[in-house]
Each structure stands twice: as structure tokens, then as C-alpha cells.
Amino acid sequence: MKIPPFKEINPPTKDGFWINKKTKERFGGQYISPLLVPNLKRVEKGFFKAIKDKKFMRELNEELLSFIGVNTPVHFSPELTKLAGGEKKIGKIYLKRTDLHTNHSHKPVSAYSCCKLAKYLGFKKILTETGAFQNGRAVASACAALGLDLDIYVGANDAKKLAINKDISALHGANIIEVHDSTKSLLPAMAAALRAFQSEPDSMYVVGSVAGPHPYPLMVRTFGSVIGRITKKQFKNLVGKDPSTIFSVCGGGSNMLCISYPYLKTKNTKIYAVESAGKGLKTGKHGATIGGGGKIGILLGMQSKVLLDGENIAESFTEASGLDFSSIGTEVAFLQSVGRIKFLTATDLEAKKTFMMMARKVGLICAIEACYVIHAAIKEIRKIGKPKQNHLIHLCGAGEPNVAQMMEHMKKNK
Amino acid sequence: MSKLNNLFKEAKKNKKKIFIGFVTSGDPNYKSSKEIIKEMTKSCQIIEAGISFNTSTSDSPIIMEANDRAINSGMNMNKTFKLIREVKRETKTNTCFVIMTYLNPVKIFGLKKFINQCNFVGIDGVIIVDSNLNSPEEKILINGLSKKKIGYIKIISPTNDDEFIKLSIKNCRDSWLYITSYFGLTGSKNVNIDNVKKMVKRVRNYSKEIPVAVGFGVKTPSQVKQVSKYADGVICGSSIVNKVAEGHKKRLKGKKLATFVSSYVKKLSRGIKK
Numbered sequence: 075m076k077i078p079p080f081k082e083i084n085p086p087t088k089d090g091f092w093i094n095k096k097t098k099e100r101f102g103g104q105y106i107s108p109l110l111v112p113n114l115k116r117v118e119k120g121f122f123k124a125i126k127d128k129k130f131m132r133e134l135n136e137e138l139l140s141f142i143g144v145n146t147p148v149h150f151s152p153e154l155t156k157l158a159g160g161e162k163k164i165g166k167i168y169l170k171r172t173d174l175h176t177n178h179s180h181k182p183v184s185a186y187s188c189c190k191l192a193k194y195l196g197f198k199k200i201l202t203e204t205g206a207f208q209n210g211r212a213v214a215s216a217c218a219a220l221g222l223d224l225d226i227y228v229g230a231n232d233a234k235k236l237a238i239n240k241d242i243s244a245l246h247g248a249n250i251i252e253v254h255d256s257t258k259s260l261l262p263a264m265a266a267a268l269r270a271f272q273s274e275p276d277s278m279y280v281v282g283s284v285a286g287p288h289p290y291p292l293m294v295r296t297f298g299s300v301i302g303r304i305t306k307k308q309f310k311n312l313v314g315k316d317p318s319t320i321f322s323v324c325g326g327g328s329n330m331l332c333i334s335y336p337y338l339k340t341k342n343t344k345i346y347a348v349e350s351a352g353k354g355l356k357t358g359k360h361g362a363t364i365g366g367g368g369k370i371g372i373l374l375g376m377q378s379k380v381l382l383d384g385e386n387i388a389e390s391f392t393e394a395s396g397l398d399f400s401s402i403g404t405e406v407a408f409l410q411s412v413g414r415i416k417f418l419t420a421t422d423l424e425a426k427k428t429f430m431m432m433a434r435k436v437g438l439i440c441a442i443e444a445c446y447v448i449h450a451a452i453k454e455i456r457k458i459g460k461p462k463q464n465h466l467i468h469l470c471g472a473g474e475p476n477v478a479q480m481m482e483h484m485k486k487n488k
Numbered sequence: 489m490s491k492l493n494n495l496f497k498e499a500k501k502n503k504k505k506i507f508i509g510f511v512t513s514g515d516p517n518y519k520s521s522k523e524i525i526k527e528m529t530k531s532c533q534i535i536e537a538g539i540s541f542n543t544s545t546s547d548s549p550i551i552m553e554a555n556d557r558a559i560n561s562g563m564n565m566n567k568t569f570k571l572i573r574e575v576k577r578e579t580k581t582n583t584c585f586v587i588m589t590y591l592n593p594v595k596i597f598g599l600k601k602f603i604n605q606c607n608f609v610g611i612d613g614v615i616i617v618d619s620n621l622n623s624p625e626e627k628i629l630i631n632g633l634s635k636k637k638i639g640y641i642k643i644i645s646p647t648n649d650d651e652f653i654k655l656s657i658k659n660c661r662d663s664w665l666y667i668t669s670y671f672g673l674t675g676s677k678n679v680n681i682d683n684v685k686k687m688v689k690r691v692r693n694y695s696k697e698i699p700v701a702v703g704f705g706v707k708t709p710s711q712v713k714q715v716s717k718y719a720d721g722v723i724c725g726s727s728i729v730n731k732v733a734e735g736h737k738k739r740l741k742g743k744k745l746a747t748f749v750s751s752y753v754k755k756l757s758r759g760i761k762k
Binding site: 103104261262265269275370 | 559565583597620673
């Protein structure tokens with residue numbers, strides 16, 4: 075299948091803001107030190123040039139098809155359909171399997187595209203950050219393929235948790251820098267990568283989510299929307315119409331926005347995002363920016379919804395490193411603000427139980443991050459309870475990196 | 489005319505240069521920080537007090553650690569205002585006070601409340617590192633601060649283009665233009681004099697009057713002296729904060745820590761008079 079072309083259906087302003095006209099809330103922008111302005115200008119200009127360059131786009135699409143393998147299947151899941159109550163009660167549940175990409179997650183699509191752009195613009199080195207090492211690994215593989223050097227910034231606590239993907243990134247030749255600032259998680263890792271970007275003008279920063287200063291949120295969703303464009307076509311071919319619902323997990327929101335983007339103006343498709351409620355929203359130990367009542371704040375170069383602790387950014391908490399983030403992407407925050415996306419949550423424990431269920435009943439080892447959405451989706455689909463509906467769940471990563479953690483869980487719960 | 493404007497104007501008339509010292513407010517805690525700032529008023533004509541933000545994207549590890557110490561000791565915006573007010577009352581100093589911070593703490597505190605508090609406490613200038621030239625917040629800050637005759641300081645670096653420099657001069661109010669001597673993080677390298685010369689020249693293409701002060705990597709009295717040949721003011725930051733860290737590690741507190749830090753600041757400031 076060919077990759078359907080990109081259409082801009084939710085453009086930000088020239089300065090990179092998405093504005094809720096009713097509430098006047100603004101999401102996005104470029105809140106950065108003047109020292110970063112020239113770097114961002116170079117990336118922004120280069121990005122707009124590249125997406126209009128037919129040769130660049132043709133090559134990129136060919137490589138996404140062959141090297142990343144973006145043509146991953148959408149398929150009916152009889153097991154999940156049965157588990158949710160059966161076809162007569164809830165309709166059908168389908169899975170989009172981006173866990174089957176090269177490097178086993180949705181991340182490689184935007185990671186490879188951004189690295190390809192860096193090469194196109196003449197940069198020799200990439201700077202990135204990672205939480206669950208899915209982005210780290212995806213960028214490491216892309217840099218190896220494209221002949222670029224790479225520094226990966228990772229929170230020291232995350233580096234301990236996800237040894238396999240860290241090792242794979244190192245095998246690809248990435249230089250891994252552990253960040254010991256504040257919470258030692260994704261947020262300080264991203265701040266460290268941005269600081270490095272300020273010091274290394276010949277390196278390009280590649281962000282792992284639809285977050286950060288303009289043009290990053292726009293760039294990541296534009297490149298990443300290849301996933302949604304293919305999905306929309308596949309789903310129509312398979313089912314004959316668009317899905318009634320799409321469910322994705324949301325840390326920063328990249329996998330959610332990349333699959334949902336082509337459906338933003340599709341009125342009959344409801345879009346759901348699932349955040350991590352960690353130990354439970356009431357305990358305060360969670361990673362749910364929206365579910366936990368996040369307010370508008372400014373961090374990492376963007377204005378978005380943020381979990382705050384006084385005038386500072388609050389620590390998020392979840393066992394899923396990929397969801398351990400105290401904010402969400404700017405366009406995601408906008409879409410939530412205007413009511414286009416509905417937010418749900420699932421706890422760490424619910425995700426672990428779902429991991430075991432998927433392993434035992436469905437036969438898939440899913441990334442722990444994907445288990446939050448599977449849990450919340452089944453619950454919501456039961457609540458909707460309408461037959462003849464077609465539900466789509468984004469299975470956004472494979473669970474090999476979580477095996478050690480889950481073996482421990484299994485032993486404890488025997 | 490604002491106090492900062494006056495200070496630079498008088499200095500120019502008398503062919504003198506201005507020494508500006510940066511320190512993180514509340515580092516390592518409220519009490520010791522107050523003593524340090526009190527002592528610094530003796531050798532700094534302007535003190536930049538940093539208000540910590542735990543997700544800052546432009547600070548060197550030295551400042552990041554100071555931010556952590558200050559935040560962990562319970563420091564915030566309100567307490568910084570209180571601290572500066574007390575310093576001013578207790579020292580009756582003539583030193584100007586400038587607040588340097590990020591937009592998140594200011595926005596959460598409230599832009600209008602922030603401007604009013606600055607006015608109430610007698611803050612002479614404000615630097616907000618990540619406030620974009622075109623952002624809606626920038627307009628509110630410029631207008632609000634100007635009305636109260638509080639200076640608004642913009643930062644430019646050697647990699648910024650002429651358009652950016654022009655816009656920065658335009659947004660600067662009643663104060664000075666802050667030039668970073670190199671491309672990178674505060675205090676991570678040594679001052680680059682060639683850049684300083686070039687940058688001052690570039691600024692002078694667009695404004696003959698705006699005072700310029702240079703920071704980033706100025707760590708010794710002789711560097712202060714060198715920079716002061718080309719700029720109207722010299723800013724020392726990371727090296728002073730490093731001295732606070734050094735004293736803190738030696739378990740110095742209160743006045744002892746203040747003396748330890750300020751004797752270093754005094755040496756630096758003499759670079760201007762040499």
C-alpha cells in the first residue's frame with residue numbers, strides 16, 4: 075500500500091499556537107532562550123522546505139515502507155471483542171499493530187523522518203531524550219542507518235529500568251548520557267537535551283513526542299501521521315467505514331495524535347486518550363496531566379497543560395516510563411480543551427493485569443504503555459455498549475523491555 | 489527616568505562602567521542568601537537575583553544545582569520579594585535590583601501581580617529568559633513594567649541575526665541589552681572577547697544609546713577589566729554561584745558564608761576600577 079499524502083487539517087498560527095477561540099487558551103509557541111532561536115529557525119525553515127520537496131518526500135516514504143515497515147496490519151481481535159462482552163453487545167474491536175514496526179513501537183516513524191530531515195539539512199549529529207527508551211532506540215537505529223552521530227539523554231532512574239532497549243541503543247552506536255537532575259525521569263532528560271541543543275549549534279534536536287517548542291509538535295505529528303493515514307485507508311478497506319472510536323495511550327501524546335490526526339474532522343469517530351493514573355489519582359502519585367487536573371503552564375519551550383507544584387513543575391509518577399511526563403503535547407492539550415478528545419485513565423496495577431491478560435488470552439506481549447489503553451478501552455466500550463460499532467485500539471509497542479518487570483509481578487502474584 | 493537608566497547615564501558621563509553580580513535567591517537557604525545579597529550590595533551596582541525554576545532549559549549545571557538548593561529550602565517568588573525588601577530596608581543600599589527568572593513561575597504567580605509586586609518592592613528591572621519576543625505575555629510585561637518605570641532587559645547572543653537584535657532593542661525598556669559572549673550555557677566556557685567586540689558593534693548599528701552589558705564566562709578580575717573596555721556593564725553569575733556552592737560545601741552559613749562569597753565578588757568588581 076502507498077502512503078496517502080499529508081493534508082493539513084488543524085494548522086497552528088504562524089508562531090506555532092493552537093488557540094481555543096472560546097476560552098482564549100493558547101497552546102504551543104516558542105518559549106525559549108534567545109540562544110536557541112537560530113537553531114529553531116533553521117529546523118523550522120528546513121522542515122517546511124523538506125515537506126514540499128517531492129524528491130525528499132518520495133525517498134522518505136519509500137524508506138518508511140521498506141526500512142521501518144509502516145504497513146503494519148489493522149486486524150479484528152476476537153479475544154478482546156469477547157472479553158468486552160461479545161459482538162452482539164459491543165460490536166467489534168480491532169487492533170492497529172505499530173508494535174510490529176522495525177524497533178517495535180510507533181516511535182520509529184517520526185524518529186526516522188526527523189533524522190532524515192536532519193541529514194537533508196546538513197546536520198551531522200542528533201540530540202534526543204528518552205523515557206521508555208522506545209524513542210532512544212528508534213532514533214539510534216535511524217542514526218545508524220543514516221550515518222549520524224547521536225547523544226541520548228535519559229533520566230538516571232529510567233536508565234536502570236529498561237536495560238534491553240538501552241543496550242540496543244548502545245549497540246547501534248549511540249552515546250547515552252544519564253541525567254541526574256531533579257526527578258531523574260523523562261522531564262529533566264528533555265530539559266537536558268534542550269540545553270545541549272543550545273550549546274551545540276551543529277547538532278539537531280529530535281524530540282520523542284508532540285511536545286517542545288514550535289515547530290517540534292507540528293513536525294512530529296506531521297511526520298508521525300503516516301500511521302494514521304495508513305490506518306484510515308486500511309480500516310476502510312477492511313470494515314468499509316471509519317471506526318466509531320479510536321483509543322490510544324497518552325504520555326506526551328505522540329502515538330495518540332499520530333494515529334488520530336487524520337480523523338480530527340471525521341465527525342463519527344470519537345477519539346479517546348488514556349493517561350496513567352499511577353497508584354491512583356487520589357494518591358497524587360500519577361502521570362495524568364488532564365485526569366489529575368493539570369493547569370496551563372510553560373515548560374520545555376511550550377505552553378501546555380502541566381502538573382504544577384507551586385511555581386514549579388510537579389513530579390509525575392507511573393511505573394510506565396513512557397508515560398512518566400508531567401505535561402502533554404500542545405496540539406493534544408488544544409484538542410482536549412475544545413472537546414475533540416476525551417481523556418480516560420488506568421492505574422499501574424490495571425495495566426499490569428492487562429499485560430498478563432494479553433499474554434495469556436490474546437497471545438501478545440504488549441508494551442506496558444499499551445496495556446493502559448487496552449484496559450481503559452475495554453471498560454469504555456462496555457459502557458458504550460452498542461452493537462454494530464467498530465472500535466480501534468492502537469497497540470503502540472511490544473513488551474520485550476518489560477519482561478523482567480513483569481516476571482517479578484507474576485512471581486509476586488502467584 | 490528609571491533608576492537603571494540613570495545609573496548607566498551617570499556612569500557614561502563619568503566614563504565609568506557598571507558591575508553586575510548574579511546570585512540565585514534563596515541559595516542555599518533564605519537566611520544565608522539574605523546575608524550574601526546584603527554583602528554583595530557593597531560591591532555590585534546592580535544585583536541580579538535569580539528565581540529558581542526546576543525545569544529551566546538554559547542554566548548550566550552550577551545554576552541548576554543552586555536552583556535545587558533554593559527550591560528544596562522552600563524558596564519561591566513571594567519569598568524572593570520578601571528577601572529583597574528586607575535587604576533594601578536593612579542596608580539602605582543604592583544598589584539596583586533585577587529579577588531574573590523563567591516565564592512559568594511568573595505566569596503561575598500572575599503577570600499583573602508580578603508587575604505590581606516588583607513595583608511595591610522597588611525592583612528596578614526584570615529579565616525573563618524564555619519570554620519570546622512575539623509572545624502575548626511579552627506585550628503584557630513590557631507595557632505593565634514600563635508604566636511603573638521598571639526596566640525590561642532582553643538577551644542576545646552571537647548567533648542571533650540582525651532582525652532579532654533589532655527586535656530585542658525595541659523590546660528593551662529603561663534598562664540595558666544583555667549580550668552573551670558565546671553560544672551555549674551560562675558559565676560553561678570562558679568569555680569570548682572577539683565576540684564581545686563584534687556584538688557591541690552590531691548593536692551600535694541599530695542603537696547608539698542603549699547601554700550594553702556582557703555576561704557568560706566572566707570569571708576573573710582581568711576578564712572583567714577586558715570586557716569593560718567594550719561594554720557599559722559586566723555581568724558575573726555562575727562563578728559567584730559556584731562560590732556559594734563551595735562555601736556551602738565547607739558548611740559555612742549566614743554571615744560567614746556571605747563574607748566568603750562577597751570577598752570574591754569584591755575582587756571581581758575591582759576589575760572594573762583597575
